[in-house]
Amino acid sequence: MNFIDDELERLRRSGLYRELKVVEEGQGARVKINGREVIQLSSNNYLGLAAHPELKKAASSAIEKYGCGSGASRLISGNLKLHEKLEEKISSFKGTESSLLFNSGYTANLGVISSLCGRGDIIFSDKLNHASIIDGCLMSGAEIKRYPHKDIDALERFLKSTPTSMHRCGGKKRLIVTDGVFSMDGDIAPLREIIKLAKDYSALVMVDDAHATGVLGKKGGGTAEHLGLDDGIDIVMGTFSKALGSFGGFIAGRREIREFLINKARSFIYTTSLPPSVIASSIRAIEIAEEGNYLRDSLWRNVNCLKEGLKNMGFDTMKSQSHIIPVFIGDADKTMEMSQMLLREGVFVQGIRPPTVPQGKSRLRVTVTSSHSVDDINIALESFKRAGERLGII
Numbered sequence: 001m002n003f004i005d006d007e008l009e010r011l012r013r014s015g016l017y018r019e020l021k022v023v024e025e026g027q028g029a030r031v032k033i034n035g036r037e038v039i040q041l042s043s044n045n046y047l048g049l050a051a052h053p054e055l056k057k058a059a060s061s062a063i064e065k066y067g068c069g070s071g072a073s074r075l076i077s078g079n080l081k082l083h084e085k086l087e088e089k090i091s092s093f094k095g096t097e098s099s100l101l102f103n104s105g106y107t108a109n110l111g112v113i114s115s116l117c118g119r120g121d122i123i124f125s126d127k128l129n130h131a132s133i134i135d136g137c138l139m140s141g142a143e144i145k146r147y148p149h150k151d152i153d154a155l156e157r158f159l160k161s162t163p164t165s166m167h168r169c170g171g172k173k174r175l176i177v178t179d180g181v182f183s184m185d186g187d188i189a190p191l192r193e194i195i196k197l198a199k200d201y202s203a204l205v206m207v208d209d210a211h212a213t214g215v216l217g218k219k220g221g222g223t224a225e226h227l228g229l230d231d232g233i234d235i236v237m238g239t240f241s242k243a244l245g246s247f248g249g250f251i252a253g254r255r256e257i258r259e260f261l262i263n264k265a266r267s268f269i270y271t272t273s274l275p276p277s278v279i280a281s282s283i284r285a286i287e288i289a290e291e292g293n294y295l296r297d298s299l300w301r302n303v304n305c306l307k308e309g310l311k312n313m314g315f316d317t318m319k320s321q322s323h324i325i326p327v328f329i330g331d332a333d334k335t336m337e338m339s340q341m342l343l344r345e346g347v348f349v350q351g352i353r354p355p356t357v358p359q360g361k362s363r364l365r366v367t368v369t370s371s372h373s374v375d376d377i378n379i380a381l382e383s384f385k386r387a388g389e390r391l392g393i394i
């Protein structure tokens, strides 16, 4: 087992060793860490639904009615009426013909990309796409063309220089895949332009809407709703684990895509389906998110207040266009030092380092939720000021 010790030592020496922090209590604006209450600015629980009383009630009623587990995979005997009901909700929420649940967003991306594409096909993937997309691309065996972040001209050059798709006639398939909201940078994909290119060069479009679902768009429908796009996206992936406060991933699109994935996606076929309690709270989460303009309003109030406050102090929030606010530091060690300093101040913000982001691009990833109060934001801003000045960042 020497290789394990060697690798751990290498990670420690290079400053890339990761440690788990334990959240002892709480699921909201404040949590307890190391026996102390701190302001939570690192959760994806954007609408504060993870501890919503209605979601808890839905989960406990489902346990009473159906028990704790689903007993088998969907294709064996684990396809409960609840799973089908949730899929109807997802389709109407996303405005698609159908949808299919996966056990997480990660396994949704793996399953979809690796079953749609294979050897001989070409995937065009934004360089800052989430790791689950990258892993799905690698698993597929397709040729991968990673275009520079949001660079439409580079994407067009790639599309031009590869054979035109004949996928409807059984030839090479071409898939353009992008995050809707980029998870570490908080900027938004140029979907209108991507859809146009896909039409011009016969490619399929897949959007990972993990961070936009429930948040972007008037009704929380996601990136397409936010940009006013009615069609052109073949596959939308989403997750319940972030703004929707529950757990599990999904794919939304045409009916045939659902049928295809039920038959082909290994991460759908070979795993026990999500338990009834999770499904019931996800159903309630969609209902609340659809009605939940008041939650989005307080989220955006908090986002704007925090982002503007940070910028006014001289922090670089990069090109964030959303509720994900990166605070650029650059150096990995300094980033982690700032994160530790903030925790001592009573503010929980995670530092993001390579390999999650490129070398020299380390940053704090700050996320606020609709549950935070104006006081929480102001206290956090004061702590950022003290820590930033002490480290010479501002």
Ligand SMILES: Cc1ncc(COP(=O)(O)O)c(C=O)c1O
Residues within 6 Å of the ligand: 104, 105, 106, 107, 109, 130, 132, 179, 183, 208, 210, 211, 239, 240, 241, 248, 249
């Ligand atoms: C962009 C993106 N896609 C997919 C995932 C995976 O989703 P899940 O946490 O449901 O597995 C995440 C979150 O980690 C993400 O940020």
